[in-house]
Amino acid sequence: MTRKYEVAVLPGDGIGPEVTDAAVRVLEAVQTVADFRLDILYGDAGYHCISKYGTNLPEETVNLLRRTRACLKGPMTTPEEPGAPASVAVTIRKLFNLYANVRPCRSLPRTGALK
Known part of the structure; x- marks a missing residue:
């Protein structure tokens, strides 16, 4: 049975x-040879959200993160002015009680290494 995430x-x-x-x-291509x-569900986060939502991590995005098994987070600008929100990465770590920024990597059966 094919696992879905x-x-x-x-x-x-x-x-x-x-x-x-x-x-x-790349993830879409890997699915063609993996079980x-x-x-893929897109959420909105980052510096551009501050003017739109008043925060760099809107509640709708937090709810998305709560129901998914993983998050692929692109680079995000962290504002430096006084009173600005904390970085999205720090906020996510605090919300989900994460203590490390782990980037695991595994090779998959029937796939060759990139050269």
């Missing part, structure tokens, strides 16, 4: 949308 994608700011788009294409399927 919901994955939140937060493209972010600057080059974030470009690099997360490339990463999503799992991903349901």
Whole structure:
């Protein structure tokens, strides 16, 4: 039976949308040879959200993160002015009681290493 996972994608700011788009294409390609399927769900987060929502991590995005099994977060600008919100990464770590920024990597059966 094929396993299915919901994955939140937060493209972010600057080059974030470009690099997360490339990463999503890789994930989609991996599904063709792996025994799992991903349901990619996009959320809004980053500096550009402050003027729109008053925060860089809207509640709707937090709810998305609560129901998914993983999050692919693109680069995000952290404002430096006094009273500005904390970085999205720090906020996510605090919300979910995460203590490390772990980036695990596994090779998959029937796939070759990139050269």
